[in-house]
Amino acid sequence: MTDKQAVFVREYLACLNATEAARRAGYSPKTAMWQGPQLLQKNHVAAAIEEQQRARLERLDLDADGLTRLWSTVATADAREIVQHRRDACRHCHGEGFAYQYTPAEYKRAMIEHEQQRADILSKGGADIGAFPAVEGDWFDARKRPNPECPECFGDGVPGVFIADTRDLSEAAKALFAGVKEGREGVEVKLHDQQAATEKLGRALGVFRDAPASAGPGAIETDLALRYVSLMEKSREMQLKALRERGLNDHEEES
Structure with missing residues (x-):
C-alpha cells in the first residue's frame, strides 16, 4: 500500500466519504469523485479499512449486531x-x-x-x-x-x-438525544441524525441494493460514482470523435 493510500484509509475511517477522503489524501479535486470509490474496490485498501473498523469496534466493545440495534433505536425514536x-x-x-x-x-x-x-x-x-x-x-x-x-x-x-x-x-x-447548548437565542436541543441512522441501518440489513452487498465498504457510493465516470467517459469519447472529424487533436490528458 502506498503512503497516499494509507492516508486515504485513515481519512475514510474519519469521514466515511470516499470522495472527501481522496481529497484529504492529496488526490486531485477534479478526479477525487471517481478515484475515491475506485480505491475502495482495491482488495488491499478494502481489507485495511475492514481491519481497522473491526479493531475500532473491539476497542468500543461493540459488534455489528450492537451497532445495528443502536441505529435502529435512533432511527425509530420519536423526537x-x-x-x-x-x-x-x-x-x-x-x-x-x-x-x-x-x-x-x-x-x-x-x-x-x-x-x-x-x-x-x-x-x-x-x-x-x-x-x-x-x-x-x-x-x-x-x-x-x-x-x-x-x-x-x-x-x-x-x-x-x-x-x-x-x-x-x-x-x-x-x-436520539445528543445534548443541549445555551446561547443568546435560548436553548438549542441537539439530536442525532435519524436519516443517517436509517441509511446505515438499511445498508446493514441489505435494504439498499444499488450495489451488491459483497462489493465492500462504500459499495453504494462506489456504484453511483462509477456510473458517473462511465457517462463522463462516453461524453469525452464523443468530444474526441468530433475533434478528429474536424482534423483536431486533444492533447490534454488529466493526470
Whole structure:
C-alpha cells in the first residue's frame, strides 16, 4: 500500500466519504469523485479499512449486531418525546363565560394588589372601586388544549416550544438525544441524525441494493460514482470523435 493510500484509509475511517477522503489524501479535486470509490474496490485498501473498523469496534466493545440495534433505536425514536411545538389554551379558553383565568398564586397576587390600590384610593377620598371579583369556574391550566369556541384566540391557542426533562426520557429518546447548548437565542436541543441512522441501518440489513452487498465498504457510493465516470467517459469519447472529424487533436490528458 502506498503512503497516499494509507492516508486515504485513515481519512475514510474519519469521514466515511470516499470522495472527501481522496481529497484529504492529496488526490486531485477534479478526479477525487471517481478515484475515491475506485480505491475502495482495491482488495488491499478494502481489507485495511475492514481491519481497522473491526479493531475500532473491539476497542468500543461493540459488534455489528450492537451497532445495528443502536441505529435502529435512533432511527425509530420519536423526537416529540424530547422537543414539542404545542398550542395550549389561552387565558380565556376555559374560563367561565370565557372570562380571564388565573392560577391560585396569580389570583392571590392580583387580589393583594387590588386591595392596596383600593386602600390608596380611599385614603385620598376617592370612590370605592369595590372588592376584587371572586373566581368562578376552574383555575387556569396551561396544559389544556385550546377551546375552538374561544372568542379571544379563536381556537388557535398559545404557541410554545417545550423541552422534556431529559432525566425522564425513554431509552430510545436517550439514544436520539445528543445534548443541549445555551446561547443568546435560548436553548438549542441537539439530536442525532435519524436519516443517517436509517441509511446505515438499511445498508446493514441489505435494504439498499444499488450495489451488491459483497462489493465492500462504500459499495453504494462506489456504484453511483462509477456510473458517473462511465457517462463522463462516453461524453469525452464523443468530444474526441468530433475533434478528429474536424482534423483536431486533444492533447490534454488529466493526470
